[in-house]
Amino acid sequence: MIRTNTITNIDALSGLKLLEDNSIDCIITSPPYWQLRDYEHDDQIGLEVTPVEYISKLNEIFNECKRILKPEGTLWIVIGDTYAGDKNGITDKKRIEFLGQSKIRKRAGKYPRKSLVMIPSRLAIAMIDEGWVLRNEIIWHKPNVMPQSVKDRFTIDFEKVFFFTKSRFYYFNQPKExxxxxxxxxxxxxxxxxxxxxxxxxxxxxxxxxxxxxxxxxxxxxxxxxxxxxxxxxxxxxxNKRTVWTISTEASSIEHFAMFPKEIVETMIEAGCPKGGTVLDPFMGSGTTAVVAKMLNRDYIGFEINPEYAKVASERVGKIIYQHSIFE
Ligand SMILES: C[S@@+](CC[C@H](N)C(=O)[O-])C[C@H]1O[C@@H](n2cnc3c(N)ncnc32)[C@H](O)[C@@H]1O
Structure with a gap:
């Protein structure tokens, strides 16, 4: 049994299996990107050898999300792409030794080196095939993106956000601009x-x-x-609010977090979760989804595989709850 307003140190799939059918109002998450970071856990998602394996793992997780989401629920996924080839973003020496350099190179598989693999689109198509309703593809434009050292292509200053619903009839509090x-x-x-x-x-x-x-x-x-x-x-x-959201990234004290800016989560919660509802993040990281949920008077449930991150996230939310209790 998972209680609301908790972040559990568990892998996403096992955590989701503990939740009841049709019990969650809104899911906001950013799964580990394919081949981009090592979250130092054997059951982590993201280091699968091929995009096909990666997408199929995510599919399994999002199918569970569909079961536990209320019929009128909404799902928001932030996901970035990966270039084929090189070390595929893996910089950790031990991990490279563990996986073997040649195997990492092969991960580019049939994709030409230097090509984008189009992971976000592959995931979106797979999810539509599984019955999800894709209501919007949103561009999260990052105006403060760091300069990149590349000289043979443009600097990437956006990520994709997918807004899915479980059915054609869903909760939506129309945002305006x-x-x-x-x-x-x-x-x-x-x-x-x-x-x-x-x-x-x-x-x-x-x-x-x-x-x-x-x-x-x-x-x-x-x-x-x-x-x-x-x-x-x-x-x-x-x-009516449009689909290019210009929101600066926020600095995180812990390098690996790839933390959500609070504003992006605010926009999703206000549009896609009724007041008093429950927001789930199965890849909680530093806990931003939970922090914003509490700030907006919603409940939260979170899963995070890395015990250190789960602890940091719980402490971060604890501070917000404390501040709220002082002001109330
Ligand atoms: C992109 S980060 C999420 C960042 C988060 N949105 C934030 O604001 O901090 C993905 C997180 O998923 C965690 N993770 C990786 N594999 C997982 C799994 N199988 N189950 C649960 N968490 C996992 C990683 O440890 C990492 O913290």
């Missing part, structure tokens, strides 16, 4: 964008037709300068 002047200033004039907007924009439209016709440029774009006080302008209107 502010309209920008440029959203209305399309080359076709403001008509296209105005189409979907409410009364507020109709007022603006009227303004465009009557008062501001003199203030249009050649392609019909309007100048809204000075209107904010008197009229509803694009700046104070909201629109």
């Amino acid at each position: 502010p309209m920008k002047t440029m959203d209305v200033n399309s080359p076709r004039g403001s008509k296209g964008a105005l189409y979907q907007l409410n009364k507020g924009l109709r007022i603006l439209n009227n303004y465009n037709k009557t008062v501001s016709s003199k203030k249009q440029d050649k392609v019909g774009r309007h100048d809204y300068t000075g209107l904010n006080d008197r009229y509803i302008t694009p700046e104070n209107l909201m629109r």
